[in-house]
Amino acid sequence: MPFSISLTVNGVARNVDLDDPRVTLLDLLRERLDLPGTKKGCDRGQCGACTVLVDGRRINSCLALALSCDGADVLTIEGLAQGNDLHPVQAAFIAHDGFQCGFCTPGQIMSAIGLINEGLAGNDPERIRESMSGNLCRCAAYVGIVEAVLEVQKSLAQASRRDAA
């Protein structure tokens, strides 16, 4: 029995017919919507490489059925940069060497954006490390990742102080 779902991906409305109910959100993005930036690491919810934002919240796309995401607003790594202008978190990862091989990076960046949106870690490195523990990095670029998140948090705090002034 075919299933039809509608969702918004990176701001674009997409209607998808699914011939198989087993398709995960991750496989939908990679295999059917031509968005392979989101990575498949463990496919078991343990590594975080598949992290995307669904309705503004970071989740593991490997553990969500595409069918369950009917009507959802999905943001992936491909939806961050505006032309050649990188998202501030992308720029901070480059500035702070927040990666080596790069495989986990899309998930790390989406998770970092989720973390910043949640607004709970502030500039406490221990809270950032704890809140990023769902994203594994085999190259162990963790120090640079935490520095990148701290930098973005700091510039956001400065911007909000400017706005308040």
Next chain:
Amino acid sequence: MKTFDYVRPVTISEAIAASDVPGAAYLASGTNLLDLMKVGAVRPGRLIDITRVAGLDGVEWLADGGLRIGALVRNADLAHDPTFCRAYPAVAEALLSGASAQLRNAATVGGNLLQHTRCAYFCDPSSACNRREPGSGCDALGGENRLHAVLGWSRSCIAVHPSDFCVPLVALDAVVEIEGRGGRREIPLEALHNLPGEAPESETALEPGELIVALRLPDRSALSRHSRYLKLRERTSYAFAVVSAAAALEIENGTITRARLALGGVAAKPWRPRAAEDILAGAAPGETIFRRAAEAALANARPSGDNAYKIELARRIAVRALNLAAAGTPQHLPALPASPFSSVPGARHAA
């Protein structure tokens, strides 16, 4: 993954009606169910996606001071609700010590209660497991069983229940509201999970088609000033408990007037040692009485394999949780929730 029929009801009665076929399973977020389906440990023929069912996602304060939490409330939303954190701090701490931020954003209250054991033999369809396949045996006995049960186990099954959330919930007398073909009923959370006995495949007290619709907590404000959850893991974050303990005390004029204690990682259900609570009631808080309580809590413990260390570990975690509870609930959750290694008190987490 075995293929399945997928239905998406919008009312509780539609959901229950849809369950009336063999092999039907309710799907909420799926963080545990889909994972097990991928490896073939669980093979439902029909998934009933309940995420669009109305009325299951609210948090409601009751006239008697208690709280009713809809089964679809997400773990992260509950844990970060400031009012909830103040009323039930040990529950919030337990929630935030579990899984990762991504999983907590997705996982639901009802799903957390019904998650399966992480016993590697249960999760591996090529291993013998009485819980997964009745009568097939138990490869955990004599296998890799360092993390298995020391209380309430049988030769049929030595798995442990993995939830952190359920441990303080059982300590605080949470109640599960259930709806099924026969109507609505409620049971104490402590009665939801079965010990294995001779039938480990019977994991919970739910009848076929029954759906958890809400979780209710009684008013426990008297315990909220001395409540902690402590969890020992093999790494600091994003790991299941080796052993854990929830402790909550009511202390008046230097005397414990009421004590609640529950242990995680030791049995197929969250373990509530009432004998330990009885020892604490009426005593002055202190190391000696906490140690006596912990001895009583583990009095019937015995190793199910290579895990005798867990018995002393559970005693020490219980004593430490009681000491932390007696010292007082921290004003802000620590940066590393429930961690014995938390070094930074942390002041920035509004929860």
